[in-house]
Amino acid sequence: MKTALALIFQGDPETWGIIGRSILFSFLAVGFSLIPGIPIGIALGWQKTRFRNALIAIVMALSALPTVVIGLAVYSFISRAGPLGFLGILYTPAAVVAGEFFLALPLVISVVVSAFREIDVRFVETIETLGLPVLKKLKLAVVESHNALVSAAVMAFARVIGEVGVAMMLGGNIRGLTRTMTTSIAFDTVKGDYERAVSLGIVLFLIAIFINIVSTARTRRK
């Protein structure tokens, strides 16, 4: 335990490299997932289209899918024989971010859908009656429901940073390149380097506490 804490507090470059990489990949994946996730979530939450319920059910199912299944799906696209194999991104940071993007996206959409289904009907009617252009409506909706959007981002970040399947399958746990906290814990445990595994476990635990504090604080503020 002492050695594990020393790795964190004495600034072990490899340990902090893994931590930084994990956080960066997660931020990028969540950030990219918000771009399509918010408008899709708003559209599904508001528009009473014919297939809305079916689409929402699919999104909900995708958000609960095991990470290895998503990893497998993305792998089949970007592996050498896959349709996007020519990109050559398998076992690179881009592959990890892409896989985590697909992990975060359904979660973001489902949280936004839930928030927008409960939004005050007068808000929806007001922007409708004002006859505003779509982009302006979207901007107002984002401002109006920013609490829900932050919750969506926080939940997606929590899911992405703690996953191991996608990072392992698409990143290959390459030292100094695609090794993340979770893949490192799995790898270090197998090879008997418990100190590093424990140190990264502690960091993940602290991140989980931090995410919970942020979520609780936002819920109280509402």
Add this chain to the structure above:
Amino acid sequence: MTQDKNAQTNEPLFLIQNLEYRYHQASRPALSIASLSLIEGECVALVGSNGSGKTTLLKLLNFLLPAQNSDMVRRTIKFRGLPYEKKTARKETVYLHQHPYVFRGSVSHNVKSAILSRQSNTDPLEILKILHLANKIGQEAALLSGGEMQRVALARTVANGKPILFLDEPTSGADSTSAEHIIEALMSIKTSKTIIFSTHSVRAAEKLADRILHLDKGQIISDRRPEHAEKSSS
């Protein structure tokens, strides 16, 4: 421009015939109007008790009551002689809720966000001045009093720039001062707009309207001119 067009064609702005709306599982229609015409530039007050159909009429005219969930709607509405469609409603009309929703952000943001194009010559400050809100411009709209929020929402509705305003009890929830400011503002803008508003205030109806429609159980039971209009015409 639009008034000239209307004058040339002699068509009423809205010609409503056999309009009926029944909410889901309701025993009687919320609205049943055999025939009604509304003239461009008119300021029309809808009066009547709660549940008389005032809001239903205003929302129907703004296409905010879709025919769904087994609600029954039968509508034959003509707008300047042509079938009235949702697209026209969004271009020409705007609706203000009885208990309006103010957007998160400042008073200024609320008003500016309703302006449809940068080329619009609407001056938000001028509108806010008319509604005695110029000193609240930077304040968070949701933290204002009920009457002030009502005025912010009205300012936003006017800033939207549409020629036809449907206002659902614009003075409800406002104290006497706020109500007075709202009536004053509507007096000053009614010369350039067509306003259809519902109200429980006889005073507001008499002072503002050119025409008062009394609704009861979804039907128009009287259609008269207010006293000031009667006097001026005689």
